[in-house]
Structure formats: structure tokens, C-alpha cells
Amino acid sequence: MFSFFKKISVIIAVTTVMFSAQVFAGESAIVIGQAIDLSGPNGSIGRDYVAGITTYFDSLNVAGGINGRRIKYIARDDQGNPSASAKAVAELLDKDKVQYLLGGIGVDVTDAVVANPSFKDSGQILFAPLIGAVKNYGPRVLSWRPSPEQEMQYIFSYFDKLGIKNIGIAYQDAPLNQNMYQYVVEEVRKRNMKLSGVVKITGSSTDIEKDAIAMSKNSPHIVIAIADTLSTGLFLREFRKISPKTFVAGMSLTNLETLSELAGQKALEWSVFSQVVPSPTGNKSIIQIDHSKMMKKFRDEDLSALTLEGFIVAKTLAKAIQVSKTNRDGLQILSSQKGNIDLGGINITPSDASHHMSSFVDMALFKKGGGLTF
Numbered sequence: 001m002f003s004f005f006k007k008i009s010v011i012i013a014v015t016t017v018m019f020s021a022q023v024f025a026g027e028s029a030i031v032i033g034q035a036i037d038l039s040g041p042n043g044s045i046g047r048d049y050v051a052g053i054t055t056y057f058d059s060l061n062v063a064g065g066i067n068g069r070r071i072k073y074i075a076r077d078d079q080g081n082p083s084a085s086a087k088a089v090a091e092l093l094d095k096d097k098v099q100y101l102l103g104g105i106g107v108d109v110t111d112a113v114v115a116n117p118s119f120k121d122s123g124q125i126l127f128a129p130l131i132g133a134v135k136n137y138g139p140r141v142l143s144w145r146p147s148p149e150q151e152m153q154y155i156f157s158y159f160d161k162l163g164i165k166n167i168g169i170a171y172q173d174a175p176l177n178q179n180m181y182q183y184v185v186e187e188v189r190k191r192n193m194k195l196s197g198v199v200k201i202t203g204s205s206t207d208i209e210k211d212a213i214a215m216s217k218n219s220p221h222i223v224i225a226i227a228d229t230l231s232t233g234l235f236l237r238e239f240r241k242i243s244p245k246t247f248v249a250g251m252s253l254t255n256l257e258t259l260s261e262l263a264g265q266k267a268l269e270w271s272v273f274s275q276v277v278p279s280p281t282g283n284k285s286i287i288q289i290d291h292s293k294m295m296k297k298f299r300d301e302d303l304s305a306l307t308l309e310g311f312i313v314a315k316t317l318a319k320a321i322q323v324s325k326t327n328r329d330g331l332q333i334l335s336s337q338k339g340n341i342d343l344g345g346i347n348i349t350p351s352d353a354s355h356h357m358s359s360f361v362d363m364a365l366f367k368k369g370g371g372l373t374f
Contacts, residue, residue: 029072030065030321032057033098035088035113040080042105042229044257049130050075051301052291052310053102056318058298066321078104082112090118099327100317103129103141105253107176114140125331128313132253134179136355142335143356144313144348148180151251151274154361156187158272159222159247166196168220170211170235172227173200180226196220201231212238222247229255233262240267252276252305256372268366275362278346279374280308285345287312305364315343316357
């Protein structure tokens with residue numbers, strides 16, 4: 001469980017970056033803002049993401065900033081509440097005069113921000129929101145991570161190579177999941193796989209238990225979960241009582257800390273999750289090594305896929321700022337570039353059509369006894 005001291009350290013880290021940037025840079029600071037869940041249902045995701053972002057900006061400021069200008073990074077806690085996020089973003093734009101805006105977690109939050117009059121009038125791009133649903137917002141929202149469809153394609157390809165053909169689907173019957181559900185069903189058909197069963201995850205523990213039993217009777221080789229973390233955890237807890245060695249797959253925005261608390265550590269064995277960055281503890285690339293070194297220097301949090309993603313997102317934004325001509329247009333310029341952009345072992349390829357910058361996807365498997373292996 002996320003400790004009190006760890007939570008305080010993240011808050012202090014963000015505050016320190018804001019303070020140091022204000023003291024040393026004054027009005028010449030480059031102001032970057034973000035409204036994100038730091039204490040709500042996806043707080044552990046948000047805190048890791050912010051820790052990675054903060055770490056990169058800390059390292060940049062220590063080295064002199066960008067062209068002599070330091071980064072002033074302001075992170076506001078929206079608690080995962082769409083209206084609170086929209087309000088926080090309006091304050092960041094109108095009061096704090098942010099020049100670049102990083103996104104929060106989830107479609108509901110992103111919808112609220114995009115619809116906010118202050119954001120509409122700002123002309124800014126919302127950069128790198130953490131969205132796990134199939135939705136294209138157009139040029140005003142620029143994603144760093146690959147699309148959910150790309151993540152799901154990788155999951156299918158991964159198990160297809162293992163000869164797994166019987167697919168079960170456990171999905172939360174919510175509007176945001178319908179497009180992904182239809183996408184998975186169509187992918188099963190295209191790949192000549194067998195749809196072994198479909199269950200809808202509801203909020204009732206009795207119904208979830210029945211659904212788990214029904215899914216087990218269909219004998220799928222893998223169950224793909226299309227649901228939020230809470231529903232995935234409740235289903236996994238019941239399903240593992242009957243099918244302890246059937247693969248269950250989810251996507252990268254599943255809150256693995258919460259999942260472990262809900263389902264139990266042992267239930268996570270034989271569970272796999274797509275990841276949009278390489279192993280955070282690996283040392284095969286410059287970005288992995290830099291992330292590890294800077295996290296040890298500036299933070300006391302453990303390394304995670306989300307701290308690495310935040311670190312890379314911040315580095316991408318720094319590259320955008322370097323090519324900016326008006327202090328605000330860097331993302332537009334960077335996203336219009338053709339070809340690969342090397343971030344130190346990870347390449348991004350901006351796409352005008354998809355509005356996604358990265359196509360990197362990997363898989364992580366829960367090891368026996370805990371922990372992820374990539």
C-alpha cells in the first residue's frame with residue numbers, strides 16, 4: 001500500500017521544483033502545468049507519473065534548464081474528478097499562465113478538460129494524457145503513449161505466437177468500454193481464433209462469482225479483461241479460485257497496486273499486462289539508465305513503468321520546447337516532424353493522423369511471489 005511518507009515525498013518533490021524554478025528563473029521560467037489524480041482512485045498511477053516528470057525536470061534544471069531558462073512545473077491534484085480537473089486546468093491557464101499543459105488520467109477527465117472554455121480559448125495542446133479507451137480527440141490532444149488498439153494488437157500477437165487460440169472476454173458493461181469490446185471481438189474473428197465466452201462484470205460480488213464460474217466452464221486459454229481496475233480485480237479474485245493457471249491479460253493503465261490489494265498477490269500469477277515503456281529496471285538503453293540514476297538522485301520512490309513513462313514524457317516535452325518559436329508552439333512543431341525522434345533508446349514517430357507519438361508496446365508478466373518481469 002502507498003505509504004504516508006512516500007506520498008509526502010512526492011508532494012515535496014513537486015513543491016521543490018516549483019520553488020526552485022521560481023527562485024532561480026523568475027519571469028523567465030518556462031511554466032508547465034498538470035492536473036492529475038494524486039490522491040483519488042488512480043492516485044498511485046498519478047503519483048508515479050508525476051514523480052517521473054518531476055525527476056526529469058529536476059535534472060534539467062540542475063543542468064541549467066533549456067537555453068538558460070528553468071522549468072517551473074505545477075502539478076495540481078484533481079483526485080480523478082472531471083469537474084475538479086477542468087477547474088484546475090482553468091486556473092493553470094488563467095492564473096498561472098502555463099505555456100504547456102500535461103494531461104490527467106482517463107477519458108472522463110480528458111473530456112471535461114477539452115470542453116472547458118479556458119482550454120478551448122487557450123489554443124494549447126493537452127499533452128500526454130493517460131487514456132486507455134478508444135477515442136480520438138483530434139489535434140488538440142496529443143498522446144505520447146500508443147493507442148489502446150496498438151496495445152491490444154500486441155496482446156493478441158503475443159499470445160498468437162504461443163499458439164493460444166481460445167479467447168475469453170470479461171468486460172465491464174460501461175459506455176467507455178464498448179468500442180474496445182467490439183474491437184476485441186472483431187480481432188478474434190480476423191485472427192481465426194475462437195471466442196470461448198463473454199461475461200459482463202457487474203458491481204455485485206455474487207454476480208461476479210457466477211461470471212467467473214461461467215467463464216471457467218468455457219475453458220478459455222486466455223481471458224482479456226476490458227474493465228477498470230476495480231472490476232478487473234474483483235473478477236480476478238473470483239476467477240483464480242477456479243482457474244489458477246489460465247492467463248488473464250489487461251492493459252497498461254490497470255492500477256497494479258490496487259489490483260494486488262483487491263485480488264491478492266497470489267491471484268496475480270499468470271496475469272500479464274501490456275506496457276508502453278521498456279522495463280524500468282533495465283539498462284539496455286540510455287533512457288533507462290538515465291531514469292534509474294536520476295530517480296536515485298532526486299527521489300526515494302521505487303522505479304516503475306509509470307515513473308519511466310513520466311520521465312520520457314518530460315524529455316519529449318523538453319525537446320518540443322527546444323524547437324519552439326513562440327514559447328507555446330513547440331508541441332505543434334514537434335508533432336509535425338517526419339521520421340523517428342530518438343529519446344535515448346526509445347524512438348517516437350509523430351503521426352498527424354492518430355495524434356500519438358509512440359508506438360512502443362511490451363508485455364509484463366507477474367512472477368511467482370510478486371513483481372513484474374518484462
